[in-house]
Amino acid sequence: MPKQRSGRGILLVSNLPQLQNLIKRDPKGYREEFLTQYNQYTSLLRLQSVAPSASTSQANADKSDDRFAELVNFISQVAQCYPDETKELPAQLRMLLLGGQGGTMVKGDLRRTVVKNLVMLRNKDVIDSIELLQTLLPLLPHVPSSLRSIIRSTILTDLKTSNAKAKNHRLNRVVQSLMFGMVESGMGAEVVGDKGKGKGKEQGGEAMWAVMMVRELWKKGVWTDAKTVSIAALAAFHPNTKVQSAAIHFFLGSETDGDEEDSDAEDGIREARKDVRKMQHSLEVGKGGRRKERLLKQVKKDENKKRAKKVAGIGSTPNFPALELLHDPQTFGEKLYDNLHRHDKHYSLDHKILIMQLLSRVMGSHKLCILGFYSYIIKYLAYHQLQVTLILVSLAQSVHELTPPDVLTPVVRKLAQEFVHPGVGAEVISAGLNAIREVCRRQPWCMEEDLLGDLIEYRKSRDKGVVTAARGLLQLFREVNPGLLKKRERRREVVRARIPVLEEGRGRVGGKAATMGLVDGQVPEYGHTKEIPEGIEGLELLDEHFAALRKEANGGVSDDDVDMEEEDDEAGWDNWDVESDSGSSSSSGGWEDVSSDGDDLEISDSDDEAPKKKAVKSKLKRVAEEDEDADEDEDVDMDAKSVVSAAPSAATEVSQTTKKLSLLAQQKILTPADFALLNELRLKAAQDLAANGGGSAAKRKLAALEASKRHVGNDEADRFLTESEILGPRKKAKADYEERMESIRKGREGREKFGSLKGKKMKENKSSSTNREKARNKPIMMALHSNKVMQKKKASLRDKQIKLRAAIDKQKRSKH
CATH class of the missing domain: 1.20.5 (Single alpha-helices involved in coiled-coils or other helix-helix interfaces)
Structure with missing residues (x-):
């Protein structure tokens, strides 16, 4: 028996998979065979730390690496069977990947093998997530793309799994500290910029991948805290412009944020530029021709499309939670402006526009006043400036009601001088008027009276886009500051041929209401806030709806049953968070279950507290009835006084409305479902009013309610603009080659041949027309x-x- 066992051990030396299977079945019986392989592994491990000599052939080195890779696989597979002997294995694998302690970093297939075995040790709980991620994160900028995708997916999966049931705060803190270190590693370098050819090699690979991982974890909802935003905020000031761009795109919410794996927009532009240069060179040194010129024009068009697509990806859906979680946004905005102003000559226009976009959104979101930004942006306000629409969007987004009008007045005057004059095209005029309107919508007091009078005269233009923009500016000031308009311009112009007789309340939309508001002082000046609303608009509609439901449930008899409202309250909270966040991502925030550390907060819905709830509600009902009786007595006294003084009874109506609002507010806690129902009732009431002759004011109110319904749950969407809002309505652009060919293909559908069917299907005897017939129908000037x-x-x-x-x-x- 001993001889047979030793012979079998010799055979198992070269058959590691079979030995691995046997060890997993009987670890104690095959311990000696394992130690033999482990000793060979340690010997080869020591050889890996020594640089290969010149006499060592490449074939011997490859053979040694293959044998070492087999042993690494074998030792990692059976490590859980011999924990004492393999306790140093994770540290040894980490040394092979990262170097240190006299070791050298392995390359090629051996590095891939070590990474896979390290991940396997984590799956078997031999090592924890912290030890794994501390090894894999620094590898991201130093490995090829094939291995990088494996490491990246491993990191994301491990973090997502660790935070699935509950937040693993210890792991998150460690990994976030690692990413902070990766970003801070290159912060002291000199800014080179991306304008023209770089003067030196930029350092920032680790910071780049730290930002990428932060973006992915935020997008998947794994990390949604302020510390994650702080990492991206720090990377926004990195000397490497690519790292800056990735961090800025994180806040802008853009998909094309420099991701080297998912969207290689810059690489595509670079390849397209190479194709253009190659075609130009072939035309210069070789024989030219129309075909080559046509191909060169097509290649240039492709390059422009790729560049426009990259620029158009800027933040159509801003990352609102990240902007709100910024720590000290004033300092962040000032540092952004300082970075933009100081390195203006080093940055390209695309990168400067990125910084403008982020700075403007931070200013608009947090109502910051960075006055130097407006003097800086004035030099870019020219109609011939590249990407001027994005610059106009940045300007409008940065303005809010706390921005001083004195700073914006030169900007508005510059816009009018550059964009709104007869020497430019209609599209330029409409873009300038729309930009001025968006600036004045946020700060109406920056407009001058004489300038406004000149701008609104463009509503008589022949171009549709210019007319729409000018009328929009006029309508804006009818609502926000009618004092700057002449009296005849405060009302909508009515064509008498269409409306011969103006009914009361129709035809004059802005005149009477604007003048009364101007007299009563309802237009707040700069620095003054609007009056705080005393109640919820349209709450009486909700009360009438509940009364109709109670009457229908009781067989036509009205009954104010509190228990029914209690059941409605409980049902109104069902799935409210799903409905409100149906169109948003998981990172948009929401309610979180928290546990109370003390006993001061007790919430229970048990049956023992039901009598207490009913007692409280009955007491509230008695108080409401007493208030109702008191209000009725006050109404009688008011009626008597009104009869004596012969004054209108408006105060009685106000008292009744206040009583109705107070009763509903006291008897019912409005749930999110109630607010959704209230919005629907308000929309329905506005539709009925507009259909029954409510005038233009009712139509505008209906349009506002429909717009708010489209942006429900996203109140901050009104702060940010897109290029289409600046450009306004435009004529149909000329179709390109692809669109024309598609139109031709649609026209050919259902036809046998691409010729005339006149002589083939429209005659009794199928024949084509003769030349004499064609000559007879030929135009005389051609003949x-x-x-x-x-x-x-x-x-x-x-x-x-x-x-x-x-x-x-x-x-x-x-x-x-």
Whole structure:
């Protein structure tokens, strides 16, 4: 038996998979065989730390690496069977990947093998997540793309799994500290910029991948705290412009944020630029031709499309939670402006526009006043400036009601001088008017009276886009500051041919209401806030709806049953968070279950507290009835006074409305479902009012309610703009080659051939038309200049004689 066992051990030396299977079945019985393989592993491990000599052949080195990779796989597979002997294995694998302690970093397939085995040790709980991620994160900028995708997916999966049931705060803190260190590692370098060819090699690979991982974890909802935002905020000031761009795109909410794996927009632009240069070189050194010129034009068009697509990806859906979680936004905004102003000559226009976009959104979201930004952006306000629409969007987004009007007045004057004058095209004028309107919508007091009068005169233009923009500016000031308008301009112009008789309350939309508001002082000046609303608009509609439901439930008899409202309250909270956040991502925030550390907060819905709830509600009902009786007595006194003084009874109506609002507020806690129902009732009431002759004011109110319904749950969407809002309505652009070919293909559908069907299907005997028929239907101006007619006019006398003699002979032969 001993001889057979030793012989079997010798055979198992070269068959590691079989030995691995046997060890998992009987670890104690095959311990000696394992130690033999482990000793060989340690020997090869020591050789890995020594640099290969010049005498060592490449074949021997490859053979040694293959054998070492097999042993690493074998030791990692059976490590849980011998924990004491393999306790140093994770540290040894980490040394192979990262170097240190005299070791060298392995390369090629051996590095891939070590990474996979390290991940396997984590799956078997031999090591924890912290030890794994501390090893894999620094590897991201130093490995090829094939291995990088494996490491990246491993990190994301491990963090997502660790935070699935509950937040693993210890793991998150460790990994976030690692990412902070990766970003801070290159913060002291000199800013090179991305304008033209770089003067030196930029350092920032670790910071780049730290930002990428932060973006992915935020997008998946794994990390949604302020510390995650702080990492991206720190990376926004990194000397490497690529790291800056990735961090800025994180706040802008753009998909094309420099991700080297998912969206290689910059690489695509670079390749397209190479193709353009290659085509240009071939035209210069070789034989030219129309075909090559046509191909060059197509390649240039492709490059422009890729560049426009990259620029258009800027923040159509801003990352609102990240902007709100910024720590000290004033300092962040000032540092952004300082970075933009200081390195203006080093940054390209695309990168400067990125910084403008982020700075403007931070200013608009947190109502910051960074006054130097407006003097800086003035030099870019020209209609011939590249990407001027994005610059106009940035300008408008940065303005809010706390921005000083004195700073914005030169900006508005510059916009009017550059964009709104007869020397430019209609699209430029409409873009300038729309930009001025968006700035004045946020701060109406920056407009000058004389300038406003000149701008609104463009509503008489012949271009539709200019007319729409000018009318929008006029309508804005009818609502926000009618004092700057002349009296005849405060009302909507009415065409008498269409509306011969103006009914009361119709035809005059802005005039009477704007003038009354101006007299009563309802237009707040700069620095003054609007009056705080005393109640919820449309709450009486909700009360009437509940009364109708109670009446229908009781068989037509009205009954104010408190228990029914209690059941409605409980049902109104069901799935309210799902409905409100249905269109948003998981990172948009929401309610979180928290546990109370003390006993001061007790919430229970048990049956023991039900009598207490009913007692409290009955007491509230008695108080409401007493208030109702008191209000009725006050109404009687008010009626008596009104009869004596012959004054209108408006105070009684106000008292009744206040009583109705207070009763509903006291008897019912409005749930999110109630607010959703209230919005629907308000929308329905506005539709009925607009349909029953409510005038233009009712139509505007209906449009506002419909717009708020589209942006429900996203109140901050009104702060940010898009390029389409600046450009306004435009005429249909000229179709490109692809669109024309698609139109041609649609027109050919259902046709047998690409010819005329006149003589093939529209005649009894199928035949095509003759040349004489075609000549008969030919236009006279074309016939006069045809070759046949022109040759007849230019014919010589001898030719005319020959043709005449031939015609006479032909007639003689026909007679005989």
